[in-house]
Amino acid sequence: MLERILTVRVARIARQTPEILSFEFTHPLGRALPAYQAGAHIDVHTPGGFMRQYSLAQDGGDAAPLSYLIGVKREGASRGGSAAMHERVREGDLVPISAPRNTFPVQAAARRHLLLAGGIGMTPLLAMAQSLARSGADFTLCLFARSEEHLAFAEALRAPALAPHVRLHLDREGAGQKIDLRALLAEPAADTHLYVCGPAGFMDAVRQAAAHWPEDALHAEYFAAPADAGGATGKPFVLKLAQRGITVPVAADQSAVDALHGVGIDIPVSCQQGLCGTCVVAGEGAGAEHRDFCLTRSERSHKIALCCARAVGEELVLDL
Ligand code: FES
Structure with a gap:
């Protein structure tokens, strides 16, 4: 079950802010790329052997798109991936990527959508906003940045279809350019869904301000697992593979996916932090x-992210 790798050409690199570059990828032969829905991300295999997930920053439309657009912020504490993208990737280069995956989709049933983006976290939400504008939906895109200079994709934000829906919070500007998160989220409105993406501090602030919102109305895309995340280790348990009729033990210091790899069952993995959805399989979610x-609460009833899930009791049943 190896993931399909696509090779794309870097058609354009543009500076968006002092720390953010955008990369536009196209098919090397000018063909269409696999279709995706707003909120999707791709894995990018960067020079130096790193693999990083980047959200697609433009609405893919209904047809297969001719390009993918991502934004890459050069992290001060880069583990190598963002630095390699900034320093070693040039226009014309060929880059391996995965097909798009979407673990952060627009909720079609919602009556209203409130999109909250911190810094580079705007990328999936910009695509969602464009998609919502195209369908005439009721939405607001709130962008939090240090200053106008640190606001990426400013041209896309000025598009007539989007501009009336955009609210800016600029840390370095006066009170007129501030959004009070607590006031904004004080009253959960019926049928309104909240989508949030940004750095850890921003995610925490939104989670706290929206703590009284219904859990199913809150959708988050993380860059990294929060500091209080449970990790992948814990009590030992057994994986019961329903289709194969076998069991696989998982040691206390081992993840379920590592245990499966150990017996030759190839489950694809990417982030290994429970963020990207690559390792998700069908199974009895109530036992996990x-x-x-x-995964959303309803997906958790029948899907399991094997890079981090463990059994509640002695065993976890998977549809493998
Ligand atoms: S590998 Fe990314 S969620 Fe498991």
Whole structure:
């Protein structure tokens, strides 16, 4: 079950802010790329052997798109991936990527959508906003940035279809350019869904301000597992593979996916932090201690992210 790798050409690199570059990828032969829905991300295999997930920053439309757009912030504490993208990737290069995956979709049934983006976390939400504008939906895109200079994709935000729906919070500006999160989220409105993406401090602030919102109305895309995440280790348990009729023991210091790899069952993995959805398989979710950040409450009844989930009791039943 190896993931399909696509090779794309870097058609354009543009500076968006002092720390953010955008990369536009196209098919090397000019063909269409696999279709996706707003909120999707791709894995990018960067020079130096790193693999990083980046959200697609433009609405893919209804047809297969001719390009993918991502934004890459150069992290001060880069583990190598963002630095490699900034320093070693040039226009014309060929880059391996995964097909798009979406663990952060627009909720079609919602009557209203409130999109909250911190810094580079705007990328999936910009695509969602464009998609919502195209369908005439009721939405607001709230962007939190240090200053106008640190606001990426400013041109897209000025588009006539989007501009009336955009609210800005600029840390370095006066009170007129501030959004009070607590006031904004004080009253959960019926049928309103909240989508949030940004750095850890921003995610925490939104989670606290929206603590009284119904859990199913809150959708989050994390860059990294929060500091209080459960990790992948814990009590030993047994994986029961229903289709194969076998059991696989998982040691206390081992993840379920590592145990499966150990017996030759190839489950694809990417982030290994419960963020990207690559390792998700079908199974009896009620028996799982879910530790991911990509499955919704209803998906957790029948899906399990194996890089981090453990069994509530002695065993976890998988549809494998
Ligand atoms: S590998 Fe990303 S969620 Fe498990």
